[in-house]
Amino acid sequence: MANKVNQNASAVTEFILFGFGDLINLEFLLFSLFLVIYLMTMAGNLLIVLLVVTDEQLHTPMYFFLLNLSLLESCYSSVILPKTLSSLLTGKKSISIKSCFMQFYLFACLGGAECYFLSVMSYDRYLAVCKPLHYSTLMNNRLCLQLAVVSWASGILVSTCTVFSIASLTFCGPNVIDHYLCDLSPFIKEISCTDTYTVELTAFAFACAFTLPPLLLTWMSYIFIIYAIIRIPSTTGKQKAFSTCSSHLTVVALFYGTLMLVYMLPQCRSLKHLKKIFSLFYTVVTPLINPIIYSLRNKEVKEAMWKGLRKLVIHMTNPRPSFRSLSK
Numbered sequence: 001m002a003n004k005v006n007q008n009a010s011a012v013t014e015f016i017l018f019g020f021g022d023l024i025n026l027e028f029l030l031f032s033l034f035l036v037i038y039l040m041t042m043a044g045n046l047l048i049v050l051l052v053v054t055d056e057q058l059h060t061p062m063y064f065f066l067l068n069l070s071l072l073e074s075c076y077s078s079v080i081l082p083k084t085l086s087s088l089l090t091g092k093k094s095i096s097i098k099s100c101f102m103q104f105y106l107f108a109c110l111g112g113a114e115c116y117f118l119s120v121m122s123y124d125r126y127l128a129v130c131k132p133l134h135y136s137t138l139m140n141n142r143l144c145l146q147l148a149v150v151s152w153a154s155g156i157l158v159s160t161c162t163v164f165s166i167a168s169l170t171f172c173g174p175n176v177i178d179h180y181l182c183d184l185s186p187f188i189k190e191i192s193c194t195d196t197y198t199v200e201l202t203a204f205a206f207a208c209a210f211t212l213p214p215l216l217l218t219w220m221s222y223i224f225i226i227y228a229i230i231r232i233p234s235t236t237g238k239q240k241a242f243s244t245c246s247s248h249l250t251v252v253a254l255f256y257g258t259l260m261l262v263y264m265l266p267q268c269r270s271l272k273h274l275k276k277i278f279s280l281f282y283t284v285v286t287p288l289i290n291p292i293i294y295s296l297r298n299k300e301v302k303e304a305m306w307k308g309l310r311k312l313v314i315h316m317t318n319p320r321p322s323f324r325s326l327s328k
Helices: 002-011 021-054 061-090 097-130 132-138 141-166 184-189 197-230 235-264 269-296 299-317 323-327
Strands: 014-017 094-096
Touching: 014 097, 021 061, 021 269, 021 299, 061 097, 061 141, 061 269, 094 097, 097 132, 097 141, 097 197, 097 235, 141 184, 141 197, 184 197, 197 235, 235 269
Parallel strands: none
Antiparallel strands: 014 094
């Protein structure tokens, strides 16, 4: 792939990420908004990682997958937002062809892995709600680790195959990408000057193979979950089950819904801005609301947070005895 990228670079050495160039008067406002979102996203997701790692009560399959998802969302935001923030602040919108390929590779890798982690978490909730007596036996540590490895490996595989297919294209201008990130559609439709039919077919096949199965598994899991919840006799039990699953279902609906709209809507100039807005939901909004939903709506996470704060306060108010006092 490196050789092909170098060959392409002889024709086009860099791309221009147009981003939000048609909103020049709002660039500082957008920079401030995206900066706040990025800081909140990183703080929230890394806080969940810290809580799950340090609190033994959270050492369960559900929070193990949540830890992986939070790590993924932190990397996901860091792949996209820093470049966007730099472009909004400095006005420099150029990006080298290798950096663009790398951004797309990481973006596709993390996006593919997220599809599988969302389906794995839905399967985990299915077992917890529909098979509570066998849950601890079925969702054991070995299976949790295997599911996590498969999810990460699937993202790496789909992004590697897609990038290799795109690397066969020749880019000879124009080099302007009307987007705020290096995505698949601009590579194929806007800046390539060679026939893209084979690349489109390959990318579509890999996209279907690696996104439809986890999507179907997710919806099947929730069909069984909703059916099981309806059969719960007590109102309290229904409310508890709905509360546990509604947060995950919200993230799934937002992520998959906007993702499918962006990639299934026809390629036409009138829909460009609409698709750019929709793409903000699965690239910027979803990583932000993940820690908010899981922390504010979850009693165990809030208890772990307060426990951690109490330990920190106690540690700060009770300093360690000095060497002199110990010697006495």
